[in-house]
Amino acid sequence: MRNTVAIMQRELLSLFFSPIGYVVIAGFLLLTGVFVLVAEVFEPGKPATLRRVFDFTPYVLTIIIPAISMRLISEEYRSGTIETLMTAPLSDFQMVLGKYLAAVIFYAIMLAGTLVYLVVLAMYGQPDYGASFSSYLGLLLVGLAFVAFGTFTSSLSSNQVVAWIVGMIPLMLFVWFSSFIVGKTSGALRDIVQRVNVVRHLDQFNRGLVTTESLVFFLGMAAFFLFATVKVVESKRWR
Amino acid sequence: MIEVQDLTKLYGRVAAVSGISFDVAEGDIVGFLGPNGAGKTTTIRILTCYHPATSGEARIGGFDVFQQSMEVRRIVGYLPELTPLYPEMRPREYLRFRGKLRGLNRADCNAAIDRVAERCWITDMLDRPIGALSKGYKQRVGLADALLHNPRVLILDEPTVGLDPTQIRETRSLIRELAQDHTVMLSSHILPEVEATCQRIVIINKGHLVAAGTPDELRAQIAGDAETIVELKGAGGDLQAALEGLPGVSGVTTRPVGDWTLASVRAGGDPREQIFRLAGERGWALRELRRAGASLEDYFVKIVAQASNQARAE
Structure with a gap:
């Protein structure tokens, strides 16, 4: 546990030391700011909700989250510091978990930046706090799952940019084209595609609906890719 | 440990x-x-x-x-x-x-x-x-x-x-x-x-x-071909035969340096004491008697050379 915390603290320190961390946060806040403007959230007479902003957010996250997680493990390989970690008394799982948690915390801090819009809404209207809460819960769960996937792609390459792109493309496929893919399929296949449709799961959260199915989907995805990451890291020892 | x-x-x-x-x-x-x-x-x-x-x-x-x-x-x-x-x-x-x-x-x-x-x-x-x-x-x-x-x-x-x-x-x-x-x-x-x-x-x-x-x-371990350097005067043509007669000596080469003769002795053990005694008995003047150093270095260099030769051959 102590080991995991030590790794997490060091990783957070590095995330906040590197310019990439700030570029990512600035990019995310800029884009969500533009959405707030485009969605005309603060126009008089509109419902006091951020729902339309939240509808856009997952599309941005497919690009932003791999950028947060890309350096987690690949940078250790590039600089050779992985050797000092893997010969220290901590398990590969503790190392991966510490790094993952650091990226999740970084993501949560970034997400918290958008709370300011909720505050503004609360000043001039009565936002639906329950629905807002479930939206944020949904985005947090997406973060847990996507960061785990990003950590996994980061373990595949010693090049950060490769890790970013390899992490980004499947997520974009999942999110950007999900409605298109669902529309093109039918029958049992359509059922399966709908179950892994991130946008559909998030839509439920935005409507204030927290289902076990969605919880299991996101947490299961996170657990699966963390497990896969540990296996990749372990397998690199043999090469 | x-x-x-x-x-x-x-x-x-x-x-x-x-x-x-x-x-x-x-x-x-x-x-x-x-x-x-x-x-x-x-x-x-x-x-x-x-x-x-x-x-x-x-x-x-x-x-x-x-x-x-x-x-x-x-x-x-x-x-x-x-x-x-x-x-x-x-x-x-x-x-x-x-x-x-x-x-x-x-x-x-x-x-x-x-x-x-x-x-x-x-x-x-x-x-x-x-x-x-x-x-x-x-x-x-x-x-x-x-x-x-x-x-x-x-x-x-x-x-x-x-x-x-x-x-x-x-x-x-x-x-x-x-x-x-x-x-x-x-x-x-x-x-x-x-x-x-x-x-x-x-x-x-x-x-x-x-x-x-x-x-x-x-x-x-590698002293089989260790070298001892001797510089003597007054021995004349006897020197080579006398040195080769010492126990353990496998080869001797000599070379004149002015009045003196420089001999390089290859021997299994350490022949220096015997050479000193020999010179004393025969009444030869002795101005240098030492082991050629860096034999370990030679050995290591040989290993490295072999390795690179093999690599080239492959």
């Missing part, structure tokens, strides 16, 4: 290390010597639990490096080749992080940082970013990290590569000092380096163990 039995590591079909066995006693400084690509780093990485071996066994402090990896990692301090560090951190932060990984509590950790910083002369550099430090200081930060938890065994992979001559001398004396409390194993591809610091030498080449022992033992 370190026991290695038939250690083999295959990368695909290529054997980086094949069937190496050696022991290191507690408190020894052992030099692990071999040309580049001999398998030094691979062996060290197996010992430090970074790579698993393909076959064979290695134990440190009685713990198996594969089965009891965590116990081994706790008692080993390791300085990897090229000293990988996080450039964005400061040495103090880095050492604190490493201390936490090692399970030291805050007070112990701070005390340990003060201790190793003083030992490795980095006290003034503790609060500068590692990325801004010179190669020599980075090396010392790595060494400080390896010493932080006061390990029973220190494993250093090429600890003096990239340092300037003054830093090399300082590092060597530091390593000798450390050997008072730790068992030290260091690797190098430079023989004088190992001869200057180590009590025992293990030479490997192309993944195979070539020789092991103290420098003197190694010299004795």
